[in-house]
Amino acid sequence: MWDWIVNILLEILKVIQGFAVDWGLSIIILVIIVRLLLTPLLLKSTKATARMQVLQPKLMELQERYADDPQRQAEELQKFYSENKFNPFGGCLPLFIQMPLLLALFTLLRDLPHYFPNHEGSFAFFDILPSLTTSPATAMADGFTAALPYIIALVLFSVLTLIPQLYMSRNQTGAQAQSMRTMGVVMTIMMLFVGWGLPAGVLLYYDVSTLWQVIQQIFVTQKIIDKAKAEEEERLANAPMEVNVVRRERKPRPHKKN
Template sequence: MWDWFINFLTMVLEGLHGVSGDWGLAVIILTLIIRLILTPLQTKSVKSTANMQIMQPKIAEIQEKYADDPVRMQEEQMKLYSEASFNPLMGCLPLFLQMPIFFALFTVVKNVPVDASFFGILPSISDSVAGVLAASGWAAAAPYIIFDLLFGVLTFVPMLMNTQMQGDQRMQSITMGAVMSIMMLWFGWSCPAAVLLYYVTSSLWQVAQQQLVTNKVMEKARKEAEEAAKNKPVEVNVVRKEKKPRPHKKN
């Protein structure tokens, strides 16, 4: 099954190269096609994340209330998810679907010509920063290093752009993003340039989508939640005083 997927992806990339005339551009076009196909799913993922953020106070209340009863806590959380039509896995699904393509590119680039380039900027999309640096020195490796830096920076930017989180939660997200960015820089140092092209293009799409779509969806979901809260009737527990019999005067 994996070999079939590798062969299929190689065939698609060769076809895109035949149309575009450049192997690096073919990788970029492939990335854009994949992101375009995943856009409806990504929109659902954003709505799911928005619902999750809106439900956080209620989830925290359930966790506090049933801290000594994990089974009941789980039941109440699942009930809340069901009422809100929320699927916790939906937020991660677009990423999971891209992972096979991301890792398949490591093998696919071995099937393209050695001189498969990106408009001469990257002389070989199958080479890595480490490989070019060892073989030809810093000057030849400079374009590869730039793409590796973009690889790391664009891991961090979406988390930095996330204005939905506030306070300590936002700081934790930024810290985690910075750590991931450093890890990606290290990982990208030995990645084929084709993988860097795929990730950089995909991340730029994500940044644009977050700016143009994600924030608007989040804001709309928040307004809908606030409107629902306004229209929800307030429940008041009224405790009636017990009517005591009047004392009768003795004759």
């Protein structure tokens, strides 16, 4: 199902490889292209996440108020989303776009000799990674020393997954922040197992892409979050106050008996 994405990546890599010469450098350039294309979506997603953090207490209040009436709760939440022009899934779009790219890249790099049958020599990243089609598990067959560059790429693959989670948890408080940190640690351990069998080219792509994300979070994303939070808090402060009026049931007056 990823064939058309694989073919697009293949054509892009052919063009890049025409002037980059090195395969690893071609992948790094591919990361930069993808990240630049995703930047507008990422910025929009960041603003949506910041708004969600500001609106979270109100959402929880609605959920608790109508906990015994799921239908009314769904109606009120939908009304709340509509009034605030808020999409609860708005922050997930960049992730949904990147996952097919990563899966397609895995397919491409796993069968790179098949896609480039006339290529002479190895698919290397300078003298750092001798083969981008080799996984850490496969490299271990030649001994720890030969596998060391691949293991370093694997460790980076794992650790760089944790850093964005820890950084994002700074914008949360209490149980939610602790939950994000715990999830980050669990994902880091999972990445060690997942990355063990991945081609080094995929690890390189993910390492550079996540490093870009970390730098972007420090210098760009946090400023956008702070600004979006301030704007949303100001909007809520200036919004008309909502008053819930509960009509009392009118009971018939008692009549005196004659």
